[in-house]
Amino acid sequence: MRDRFRKIKIGFALVLLAVLLAGCNPGAKEDVQTRTTLKVMYYSEDGFYYQYGMLFSALYPDIDLKVVSTNNAKPKEGQNINDAILELIKEQKPEVLMLNANQYKKLSNEGRLADLEALAAKDKFDLEGIVPGILEYIRNLSDGKLYGLSPSFYSNAVYYNKDLFTKYGVPFPEDRMSWEQLLQLASRFPTDGEEDRGVYGLKTDYDSGLDGLVRSIGGAMGLSYFNASSLQMTVDSDSWRNVIELANQALRAGYIYERGERNGADLASYEDYLFQDPFINGKVAMSVGGSGLVNQIKGAQDANKERAVRNWDVVTVPVDPKKPNVTNTTSVDQILAIDGQSPNVSAAWKFIRYVNSDEYARVKSKATMGGYPVRTKYIADDEGHNLQAFYALTPVEETVYKDYDKMPNETFGKIMWLISDELAHVSEDKQTVEEAINRIQQEGQQLLSSGGQQ
Secondary structure (H helix, E strand, O other): OHHHHHHHHHHHHHHHHHHHHHHOOOOOOOOOOOOEEEEEEEOOHHHHHHHHHHHHHHHOOOEEEEEEEHHHOOOOOOOOHHHHHHHHHHHHOOOEEEEOHHHHHHHHHOOOEOOHHHHHHHHOOOOOOEOHHHHHHHHHHOOOOOOEEOOEEEOEEEEEEHHHHHHOOOOOOOOOOOHHHHHHHHOOOOOOOOOOOOOEEEEOOOOOHHHHHHHHHHHHOOOOOEEOOOOEEOOOOHHHHHHHHHHHHHHHHOOEOOOOOOOHHHOOOHHHHHHOOOOOOOOEEEEEEEOHHHHHHHHHHHHOOOOOOOOEEEEOOOOEOOEOOEEOOOEOOOEEEEEOOOOOHHHHHHHHHHHOOHHHHHHHHHHOOOOEEOEHHHOOOOOOOOHHHHOOOEEOOOOOOOOHHHOOHHHHHHHHHHHHHHHHHHHOOOOOHHHHHHHHHHHHHHHHHHOOOO
16 A cells, blocks of 8 residues: 555656656756765655655756655654754754754754855845745744745635625625634524534634634634743633633534544545535535645535535634734744755755745645645635635744743643643533633643653
8 A cells, every 4th residue: 555655656746747847948957067965854755755856856967865864863862853853963964954943943043054045145046936924934033044945834724605604694704803703703603403504603723622722712812831941831821711711602602613523434435525524515604724625625616516615715814913914823844954064055055946946836836735835926726716815924933832842742741631631621511711720720830840740
């Protein structure tokens, strides 16, 4: 099965390669005269060649790529995965680095990365066509400097069914609404009556009840459960009280869709899989989801136009009214940077320049795998949907579990279970919100103070 899947991936990449080569200018030649070996950091060799390597190698045959797999980074006792990755970099010395936000911030602050701003200016590389918020996010991680670029990003938006809104006389949602405003809209849809006739107002991106909804709202408001640096719990605040009360009331009112048990054996076809989604089948008026839902909607419409949602659009995810232009729901997981000590800066820049180029974005936009290319030019569809909602907000770092990797894994795991359990007791009406906050604050503090030994 694994070999078959690998053949499918390779075949798919070859199709992309043919598309790319068909659109290339054969007269555009690079000035590479001798062979260069470039060490590139990625999850795995297969994954690298599927995502980047096959296309790049076709255009730059004189650059041999050697993949340093992050799968070989195994945390030792007392280490977290970031420590292990940084140790791998030190030992294997890859020249193109694939970093998450924490790793990028650390290495850039230590002056260990090459300045991409200078390289881009020298080559007159177009940065203007890249999503401005993505560039701002990366620069903010490195004190305003640009040491990395990311070819893609993942983001959420609020999908809404125009026909359901019109039918029930509810005004359409708008960009940059607060969570309170979004929930007020959702509450106007009739969930009463027979199960197959009611319409839920909202489906969130989490299916874990109160814990998930609290996390979504708290994240939008920039709240944190704890301060990992000072080892202090921060749940006992009016802000968290308001968030938990808001989420609990919404769930109790019944207008938020909560996924029940699903039997995979009942899914006889891909069409069945698509139409189990309550937004696609018209049971939910709004759904918070990623860009992958766009393709699922189109697939459902192709399969059965009568059953699938017809008139839909998207707006931005809810925001903090005090900071209406930022979101924690956009992730940039692959920041590509160059080791400042690399002897092959020129070759490394050619790689990063290409995978962030207009041409690469054009090709990859034809086969999105849940994310979007960073070039705004290729984030659109033929039906004029407001896909700008996916990149209109500037990404900010996640705050709810901020710096969790600074504490032992066991401690973090126990705190997560504690929060989930106490909020579940609120949902089950076994305790009040105030009681839950007190228990999370006190027991969580004991876990932080004792290093998870409780």
